[in-house]
Amino acid sequence: MLVQIGRDTPVPRSVTAPSPEIKEEYEAKCQSCGLCCCVPLIKADGKAAYDRLLSYPAIHEITYRWWHGYEQTDTEQGYWMRMREGRCIALEGELKKQVTCTIYPDRPNVCRAFEAGSDACLHLREKAGIDDH
Numbered sequence: 001m002l003v004q005i006g007r008d009t010p011v012p013r014s015v016t017a018p019s020p021e022i023k024e025e026y027e028a029k030c031q032s033c034g035l036c037c038c039v040p041l042i043k044a045d046g047k048a049a050y051d052r053l054l055s056y057p058a059i060h061e062i063t064y065r066w067w068h069g070y071e072q073t074d075t076e077q078g079y080w081m082r083m084r085e086g087r088c089i090a091l092e093g094e095l096k097k098q099v100t101c102t103i104y105p106d107r108p109n110v111c112r113a114f115e116a117g118s119d120a121c122l123h124l125r126e127k128a129g130i131d132d133h
Contacts, residue, residue, distance in 0.1 A: 019117075026117030034099035035124040036114050037088040042081040047106040049079035054089060054103065056080060081108065096130060 041062070044055035058080055063073040082089040090107070093099035101107055114120065 022117035023115060024117075026121060030116040031099055032097060033125065033130065034087065034091055034093065034095045035128055035130075036111075036121060037091040037099070037101070038086055038095070039124075040083065042088055043076075043108060043110050044079040044081045045108050045110075048081065048090075048103060048108050054082060056082060096128065 059077045
């Protein structure tokens with residue numbers, strides 16, 4: 001997988017720690033979005049890692065290519081959530097309208113860490129053309 005980072009590409013600073021006001025505002029909008037579940041290579045753990053319908057074992061190489069020519073490649077082994085139609089297989093519903101996670105109580109740790117209203121959340125919403133303000 002290649003991730004290109006351009007000079008004008010804003011890189012999300014954080015997937016956690018939005019201000020309490022922003023967190024409260026975006027938690028109310030969270031189930032109407034689902035964009036955080038459309039990121040390729042969501043690492044599975046817990047119950048999801050042992051369910052072959054939800055995840056698969058693999059080694060993935062991710063190369064980050066910066067605008068000034070620097071490249072960094074990371075290799076990571078583990079279990080990865082399966083994707084269906086460009087989104088996590090556990091996500092149901094219509095993106096940007098009404099979605100739900102079918103494994104919410106047993107979702108992977110990376111999903112638990114991702115907070116509504118975080119820099120990464122706002123970045124995904126902006127890229128998808130969801131302007132809240």
